[in-house]
Amino acid sequence: MAMLHTVNKSAFENRSLDSCIAHAKPGSSILLFEDGVVAAMEGTVISDKIKSILGDIKVYVLGPDLRARGLSTDKVIDGVTVLEDYGGFVDLVTEHDNVQAWL
C-alpha cells in the first residue's frame, strides 16, 4: 500500500507538514501544493527536514503553485519532483492507493 499525503500550508507558520511527515510511512508520497510549496525550496531552514525524508518518502511539488509564487523550479531541493501541471496531481492520486489531505 502506498498513500499520498497532501500538504497545502506553509511549513514556516503551520505544523501540518511536521504532522504529515510524522505519520507518513516509508514508501508513501507527499505532495506540496498551494502555500505548501514553500517547503520544497533549497536553502531554507526547512530544507534539511525535507532532505532527511527523501530516502524513505517521495516528495512532489506542484509547478503551477511554485510559479504563481515566483519560486523558481531551479531552486527546488534535489530529489523533490516538480509536477508540471495539475495532470501530474491527478496521476499521483490515481497511482496511489489512498489520499490524505493534511488540512
Add this chain to the structure above:
Amino acid sequence: MEPWEEEEGPVKKFMYVNRKVPYGTIYALESLEVVLIAAAFDQDVTLVFIDDGVYQLMKGQDTTGIGMKNFSPTYRALEGYDIEKLYVEKESLESRGLTPDDLVVDVEVKTRSELADLMEEQDVVLSF
C-alpha cells in the same frame, strides 16, 4: 432500511481525522455532523483525534461565556451510533500535557506509529 442504504453494498474503510481545536473554527462541529451521518451507512468507521484535535474531547467544556453551543456531549453519544473505533494519539496528548482522564469519553490511546499503520489501510480519509 433507508433508501440510501444498499442491502449488499460495498463496505469501505473510512477514517475521520480531527486535528483542530474546537470553537475557533467550525471544523470540529461539522466533522462531528459528518460522522453522525456516516454511521447510517454501515461502513467501517474509525474516528481519530490527533494534534490539536485532542482538545475537542476535553472534559468540562463550558461555552456559556463565548455564546456558542457546547457540542462535546455528542462525543459521548457516538457509542449509540455504533461508532466504537475512537482513537486518540498518545504523542498528541503527551505534548499537550493531557492524559485520557482529561477526556469526556473513554478512548483508546494509540501511538503515532499505530495510527500511521491504520491510515494506510483506509479507503477514504477525511481530515478536518
Add this chain to the structure above:
Amino acid sequence: MKLSVMINEGPYQHQAADSAYQFTKAALEKGHEIFRVFFYHDGVNVATRFGVPPQDDRNITVLWSELAKEHNLDLVVCVAAAQRRGILDADEAKRHGKDGNNIAPGFRISGLGQLIEAGIQSDRLVVFGD
C-alpha cells in the same frame, strides 16, 4: 478511474475551490470520471450566484457552473452547511420563509449522505480545504 472531490473553503478567501477546479478539469481531460463534487464548510459559498468579482478576475462560481454543464458534473452542496451560511435553492427558501434564493446553475443542495456515498462509490476522494 472514478474520482470525487470535496471542497471545504469558500471562494477567493482560499485557493481550495481554484485548486479543486484545476484538478477536476485535468482529471476530466485525462478521461477520468468525476462521480461527484461535494461542497462543505465554507465551501458551500462557492454555490452563490450573487458574487460579483472584478471583471479582470475569474468568477469561480461561473467556472464551476460551466464545467458542470459541459461534463454533466454532479455539484452537491451540503444542506446543513448551506443553511447556516444562507445558501438556498428555491425549495429551501420556501421552506424557511426566505424572500429569495441564490444557488447558481449546476449546483444542487442535498445531504451529507451524498458525501459518504461519493466515498463509497469512487475509487478516490480528494479533499481541498484549509
